[in-house]
Amino acid sequence: MILHTLTSSNFMxxxxxxxxxxxxxxxxxxxxxxxxxxxxxxxxxxxxxxxxYGKAVGRHSRxxxxxxxxxxxxxxxGDWSMEVAATFESDGHRYELRRTVNKRAYVATPSxxxxxxxxxxxxxxxxALPEHLIDSEINRFAPEQTSxxxxxxxxxxxxxxxxxxxxxxxxxxxxEAIEQALGVPTLIRGRDDAGTILKQAQKQQSxxxxxxxxxxxxxxxxxxxxxxxxxxxxDLAELNVRLRSVTEERMALDDDLEKxxxxxxxxxxLTDTKAAEYKNEADQAQLNAERLVHIxxxxxxxxxxxxxxxxxxxxxxxxxxxxxxxARNHVVTQIAQLKEAMKSDKCQTxxxxxxxxxxxxxxxxxxxxxxxxxxxxxxxxSFNLIxxxxxxxxxxxxxxxxxxxxxxxxxxxxxxxxxxQIGNAIExxxxxxxxxxxxxxxxxxxxxxxxxxxxxxxxxxIKTAQANLDKHEKDLAMISKxxxxxxxxxxxxxxxxxxxxxxxxxxxxRSIDRLRNDLKLSVERLASAAFKKLTTQGLYSGLRINxxxxxxxxxxxGQEVTVRSAGAxxxxxxxxxxxxxxxxxxxxxxxxxxxxxxxxPKHRSNILSYLPTTTPQLVLFVHEGEVNRTTDLAGLGSKIxxxxxxxxxxxxxxxxxxxxx
Amino acid sequence: xxxxPENDMALAALLKAATEVEPDFPTDLLLRSYAIQRKHQFxxxxxxxxxxxxxxxxxxxxxxxxxxxxx
Numbered sequence: 001m002i003l004h005t006l007t008s009s010n011f012m013x014x015x016x017x018x019x020x021x022x023x024x025x026x027x028x029x030x031x032x033x034x035x036x037x038x039x040x041x042x043x044x045x046x047x048x049x050x051x052x053y054g055k056a057v058g059r060h061s062r063x064x065x066x067x068x069x070x071x072x073x074x075x076x077x078g079d080w081s082m083e084v085a086a087t088f089e090s091d092g093h094r095y096e097l098r099r100t101v102n103k104r105a106y107v108a109t110p111s112x113x114x115x116x117x118x119x120x121x122x123x124x125x126x127x128a129l130p131e132h133l134i135d136s137e138i139n140r141f142a143p144e145q146t147s148x149x150x151x152x153x154x155x156x157x158x159x160x161x162x163x164x165x166x167x168x169x170x171x172x173x174x175x176e177a178i179e180q181a182l183g184v185p186t187l188i189r190g191r192d193d194a195g196t197i198l199k200q201a202q203k204q205q206s207x208x209x210x211x212x213x214x215x216x217x218x219x220x221x222x223x224x225x226x227x228x229x230x231x232x233x234x235d236l237a238e239l240n241v242r243l244r245s246v247t248e249e250r251m252a253l254d255d256d257l258e259k260x261x262x263x264x265x266x267x268x269x270l271t272d273t274k275a276a277e278y279k280n281e282a283d284q285a286q287l288n289a290e291r292l293v294h295i296x297x298x299x300x301x302x303x304x305x306x307x308x309x310x311x312x313x314x315x316x317x318x319x320x321x322x323x324x325x326x327a328r329n330h331v332v333t334q335i336a337q338l339k340e341a342m343k344s345d346k347c348q349t350x351x352x353x354x355x356x357x358x359x360x361x362x363x364x365x366x367x368x369x370x371x372x373x374x375x376x377x378x379x380x381x382s383f384n385l386i387x388x389x390x391x392x393x394x395x396x397x398x399x400x401x402x403x404x405x406x407x408x409x410x411x412x413x414x415x416x417x418x419x420x421q422i423g424n425a426i427e428x429x430x431x432x433x434x435x436x437x438x439x440x441x442x443x444x445x446x447x448x449x450x451x452x453x454x455x456x457x458x459x460x461x462i463k464t465a466q467a468n469l470d471k472h473e474k475d476l477a478m479i480s481k482x483x484x485x486x487x488x489x490x491x492x493x494x495x496x497x498x499x500x501x502x503x504x505x506x507x508x509x510r511s512i513d514r515l516r517n518d519l520k521l522s523v524e525r526l527a528s529a530a531f532k533k534l535t536t537q538g539l540y541s542g543l544r545i546n547x548x549x550x551x552x553x554x555x556x557x558g559q560e561v562t563v564r565s566a567g568a569x570x571x572x573x574x575x576x577x578x579x580x581x582x583x584x585x586x587x588x589x590x591x592x593x594x595x596x597x598x599x600x601p602k603h604r605s606n607i608l609s610y611l612p613t614t615t616p617q618l619v620l621f622v623h624e625g626e627v628n629r630t631t632d633l634a635g636l637g638s639k640i641x642x643x644x645x646x647x648x649x650x651x652x653x654x655x656x657x658x659x660x661x
Numbered sequence: 662x663x664x665x666p667e668n669d670m671a672l673a674a675l676l677k678a679a680t681e682v683e684p685d686f687p688t689d690l691l692l693r694s695y696a697i698q699r700k701h702q703f704x705x706x707x708x709x710x711x712x713x714x715x716x717x718x719x720x721x722x723x724x725x726x727x728x729x730x731x732x
Contacts (some may be wrong), residue, residue, distance in 0.1 A: 139703035183671040183702070190675075190698040193713040197720060488674060496724045501681040504720070509677065510682045515674035522670065583670075 001141040001588040002617055003048075008070040011050075012043035014655040018043075020656060022617060023641020030626065030639045031307045031619045032611050033257055033656070035646030040654040042153065042622035044646075045195050049151050051084040051099050054118065057153075062255065065100065066113035074650045080110055080515045096123040100354040142588065145180035149581050154594035160573035163550030171548045178549050181580055184512065184520050189510035194501050201497035202226055202476065205483070208494045215489060218479055225476040232469045236462060241456045250451040253444055260441045267438050270429040277422045284415045291408045299401040311393040314386050321383045328376040331369050338366040346521075381528070477502070519583060520545045527551055527572075527579030533610045534571050536602045541590040543575065567599050574607060578614060589617035596626040604632050612639045671695075693719055 005399055008014050023031050046064070057063045080103040087096045097120045107115040122134045129137060141660050142150065159369050163170045179185065203226055209219035257264075279385035282603040347353050347576055354362065363367045480498055483489040490496075528542035531553075541558055543551040549574050551563040564572070574595070581590065590611065604627065612618050620627065627633065633640065643659040672695055679686050681710055701712035 135703075135705065143703040145703055183669075184697070186702040188696045189702065189712055190694060190716075193716045194694075194699070196713050197717050198716075472714060496663050496727055499721055500690075500723060503686050504691075505684060506682050507679045507691065511671075511675040511678035513670050514678050518670050518674055561692050576682060 001088055001090040001490060002618070003321070003589050003591075004089065006044070006051075006084070006086050008082075008084045010074040010082045012046075012056075012071065012495075013040040013652060014043065014656070015071045015073050015131065015649070015653040018047075018656055020644055020658075021642065024617075025641055026616060028635060028639060028641035029615075029617050031617075031642045031644070032111065032633075032640065033619070033621045033644045033646065034624060034627075034629075034659075035621065035654075036623055036648075038654075039644065039646045039648055041580070041623070042593050043654075044656075045153060047084045048086065048591060049147065050099055051086045052138060052142060053097065054120070059255075060315060066118065067110065070101070070110075070116075072230065075110075080116070090260060094125050095137075098122070103581040104307045105309075119245060122255055125647065134536060141319065145177065145327045148177055149181055149577060150588055150590050150593065152577065153591060154592065154597055156594070157570050157573045159595075160550075160576055161438070162549045163310075163546070163576075174470065175548050178580055179516070179519075182515075182523075182583060184519070185513055187508055187512045187515055191505055191512060194505035194508055198224070198498060198501040198505055199229070201494055201501055205489075205492065205498050206496040208492050209483070209489060212488055215483075215486070218483060218489075222479050224474065225472045229469060229476070232472065236465050239458055239462050239465065243455060243462065246451050246458065248457045250448055250455065253448040253451065257444055257448060258442070260436075260444070263432060263436050263438070266429050270433055272591050273422055273425050280337050280415055280419050280422060282306055284412060284419070287408050287412050287415070291405060291412070294401045294405050294408070296379065297400040298405060300396055300400055301402045304397060307393055307396055311390060311397065314390050314393070318383070318386045318390060321378065324376070325378050325383070328373065328378055331373050331376060334357065335366060335369045335373060336370065339360050342366065392559050398559075407480055409540055417644055475648070478576045520547070520549065523549060523576070523579045524551070525579075526582045527575040530578040530610070530614075531572065531575035534575060534606045535568075536600075536606065543572065549580075550575065567603060570595075570597070570599055571603060578611075581585070582614070588615075589619060590615045591619040591621075593621040594623070594626065596622065601628075608632060608636045611634070621654065671699075672730075690723060692718070 004024060005019065005021050007019040011018065018644060020033070023029055033044060043056075044071075050056045056069055058064045070080065074080075080101075080102040082454065083098065085098040086097065087094070089095065100119045100121075101116050103110045104121075106113055106116050110116055120134060122129045122130065122137060124137065138144075159174055163174055202222060204228065206219045206222045209215040209222070221277070235569065337349070342359065345359065346352065347354060347358075439499065460581055475647055480502060483495060484499065517528070524543060524545040527545070531540070531543050531551075538562070539556040541554045541556055544554055544560065545551055553564055555561050555569065596607065608627070644656050644657050646654050648654055648655050672680045672692075675691065675692060675695055676688070678689055679688070697712055697719065701708075702713070
């Protein structure tokens with residue numbers, strides 16, 4: 001298939017008419033559509049998906065309701081029409097596929113998808129096809145089941161990593177999609193159809209055998225097992241419906257909870273932040289109290305220099321007074337000694353008798369000293385005053401903790417800044433949490449957990465029922481074998497139909513296992529070849545596939561590389577896509593939305609060089625950050641057939657324009 | 662519709678499986694049954710019975726040709 005044009009009217013952000021023409025020249029088979037995030041790249045992919053299959057998908061591959069596909073601005077202006085049309089060619093035929101939406105006749109203003117009516121039309125070589133033939137025509141060249149391999153959403157790359165996790169729900173879904181693309185359902189349907197015919201034939205066989213003498217017992221046993229099988233199959237069908245319903249409900253809750261996860265986190269954070277605010281306030285109060293204690297004595301530091309001088313001065317005076325007191329006391333002592341000596345005629349120091357001459361000298365000295373003493377007045381009151389002043393000053397000049405105040409101020413200022421930040425954070429968190437029902441979120445969480453338990457229980461019931469079914473089928477097969485050996489039974493048409501349908505069922509059943517094995521080897525080989533072209537690590541020897549089609553990288557010794565980067569994951573996923581595309585379907589266009597998110601320039605360059613060689617038409621919806629127009633396209637220049645750019649007119653209105661190269 | 666086991670891995674697997682589990686099963690019948698399944702492989706669920714009915718007609722015709730006894 002080769003795409004020619006895609007046109008739309010009022011589809012998602014593309015208000016009014018939108019039109020793009022795909023490059024059809026095989027030598028210039030690459031088309032680039034540039035657009036920032038939220039501008040409408042994925043909407044273009046959805047336009048293709050919707051025109052072909054009548055569905056557009058959003059996050060987690062969930063279908064977007066029809067009502068949401070209508071351009072909101074156009075709807076506000078009363079225009080409730082929407083259309084997407086694609087023209088393409090396949091096997092030498094020209095096709096035009098068109099899907100149109102209008103509001104139903106009796107609806108004034110649509111408010112839900114049911115108020116809208118969809119009409120589909122296909123023309124093949126300018127001849128309109130009847131509606132009932134359109135699906136089978138599309139299935140010939142682009143069956144929906146394989147669409148994920150040519151309408152490729154970059155978001156899905158993550159899903160392919162899930163293939164490495166055995167038993168995960170996502171991996172089961174992708175494995176199913178892969179096997180659909182690779183033709184496994186053809187064989188599964190063959191087995192199931194043969195099985196259904198076999199069952200019908202066995203029932204007829206029982207009826208026939210009851211009419212034949214001697215075979216009633218076999219017929220009764222056969223009937224018993226058939227009844228059991230029917231009953232178990234009914235149970236299994238019911239269990240599977242319940243499991244699907246529980247799983248879908250759980251997935252819907254998961255999606256809702258993912259949206260509210262941010263709210264839940266905000267609520268948790270709010271509690272933590274409020275606790276931090278409380279602690280901050282307590283710390284500030286404690287530091288302020290400490291600061292007050294230190295500030296009470298801090299004034300002393302201001303007067304300390306003056307008081308120190310005053311104290312030194314007083315010390316000096318005190319010393320002088322003390323010296324004067326010592327000197328006077330010395331004179332008083334001398335006078336007392338001399339007076340005593342004069343009375344006793346003996347020297348008070350050595351005890352010898354004083355002669356007249358010596359007594360006269362002592363008398364003279366006494367007179368001099370008595371005269372000196374009169375001049376030696378000591379002001380005791382001054383001395384006492386100075387001493388008490390010094391004592392008072394010593395008290396005042398005791399060291400204080402005032403030096404700690406600047407440190408405390410610093411800590412308090414820091415806490416105040418933090419307090420402001422905490423206050424702002426609380427305000428923001430309050431805005432997020434305000435009006436949200438956190439109890440409802442808790443209810444959803446509990447319900448989701450309950451659904452997980454219920455799904456596990458149903459799966460166990462399915463396992464038990466399946467084992468029971470296998471047992472009855474085995475017994476029934478034994479009876480068939482016995483009947484085979486009986487000529488009367490063998491001659492019956494119903495027995496012959498049992499035999500032939502049983503053999504056919506057996507062949508189809510075996511072929512499914514065989515095909516799965518063959519496909520794995522084939523996909524592994526093709527994906528490894530693509531991987532070697534895409535990776536920048538020359539030492540990697542290839543990829544190894546597991547039972548889910550998950551791929552692991554092999555190093556130069558053939559050992560599995562257990563730790564790989566996000567970029568490597570993407571390369572492996574793209575290699576798998578390429579391998580699947582080549583193993584499973586005829587050549588057709590590949591349309592990729594945002595496929596290069598995690599890749600470095602060298603890997604981008606490898607992919608941009610490689611993909612155009614493996615597909616007849618490569619359409620890439622990218623943003624400037626993914627594919628740089630000047631650096632990344634250097635090696636691709638000659639391959640580019642068209643470049644478009646998505647421009648924003650308003651948040652609900654984008655338009656697309658061709659860029660002159 | 663062309664039936665080429667070289668380019669159709671599912672058909673190749675089916676033919677190989679027949680030689681393993683039912684070597685006497687007529688290849689022509691197997692090919693015709695596969696053609697039915699191939700044609701209806703992407704049928705929607707509401708159209709699921711068509712392939713089974715086509716296969717039933719095919720198998721009935723084979724039984725009829727074998728000339729069994731009907732009750």
